[in-house]
Amino acid sequence: MNQSIGFLGTGRIAEPMIRSLSRRFPNSTILVSARSLEISTRVETLHNVSVSPNQNILEQCKIVFICLLANTAREVLPQLEFTSTQEIISVMADISLEEVSSLITPASNPCVTIPLPFIEQGGCPLPVYPESPVLETLFGDENDVITLSSESAIPPHFAATAILSSTMKQLDVVAHWLGEHAGSQRNGERYVANLVSGYLGAMPRDGAGRFKEAMEDLSTEGGLNNQLRQLITESGHYETLRDGLEQLHRRLKAAAG
């Protein structure tokens, strides 16, 4: 890949995407909006990244990522001239593809995906709708590009990203508890981080019912894992989790119109 790749918006999610592309496609040219001075100054130190006015980005780049807040996109995109051959990839959570399409004419058929900040290191799941060979080429070598069957599958994927913070909370509770009882907070955190990442790292990520399989493996009658899971199940924790996801899903669907 030695094409020019553009980014409208140089914020929190654009930065790790830019860094990933810069590292893996050293012969490409990456043009990014002259915004978010701290971030754009940082990424401009990468050998193949330059800061540029938005319209110039569109003139130079066939592939353009839109990494704006939805309301900014509504204001800014209609003032820009797109071309009909441009490949547009939106990462915006709360705006429909129909509306994005109306803002980028004559470009058409944008896709939407959900990158997460750790895309910089790879291993990021990238749900996308519709299928995007360009996204696959740019990120598929080290991230799992998951093509969705409809746009309505995007909001629940955004909602599911919200489990990260509560999962960290759960791990932090265990690490602290272990630290208190075993005499070292540092070792407690090391132990829990390796326990979980080692277990997940060894698990195939082929979507073939592996969570269920793992739970069965960890469900020895009278075993430690079994006892703790049962206790947490009885507390209503998992119903709360499902309710919370439903709430987020409703919120995201309403925002996307």
Ligand SMILES: NC(=O)c1ccc[n+]([C@@H]2O[C@H](COP(=O)([O-])OP(=O)(O)OC[C@H]3O[C@@H](n4cnc5c(N)ncnc54)[C@H](OP(=O)(O)O)[C@@H]3O)[C@@H](O)[C@H]2O)c1
């Ligand atoms: N953060 C995440 O983890 C994440 C994950 C998935 C999807 N998303 C989606 O990604 C989008 C961006 O989120 P974010 O967290 O990266 O937000 P952010 O950090 O606020 O980034 C927004 C960017 O847009 C720039 N901007 C504002 N006006 C502009 C203009 N006229 N021309 C060009 N750029 C302009 C901002 O620059 P200034 O700072 O100079 O205003 C900033 O660089 C959102 O729609 C969000 O739903 C975010």
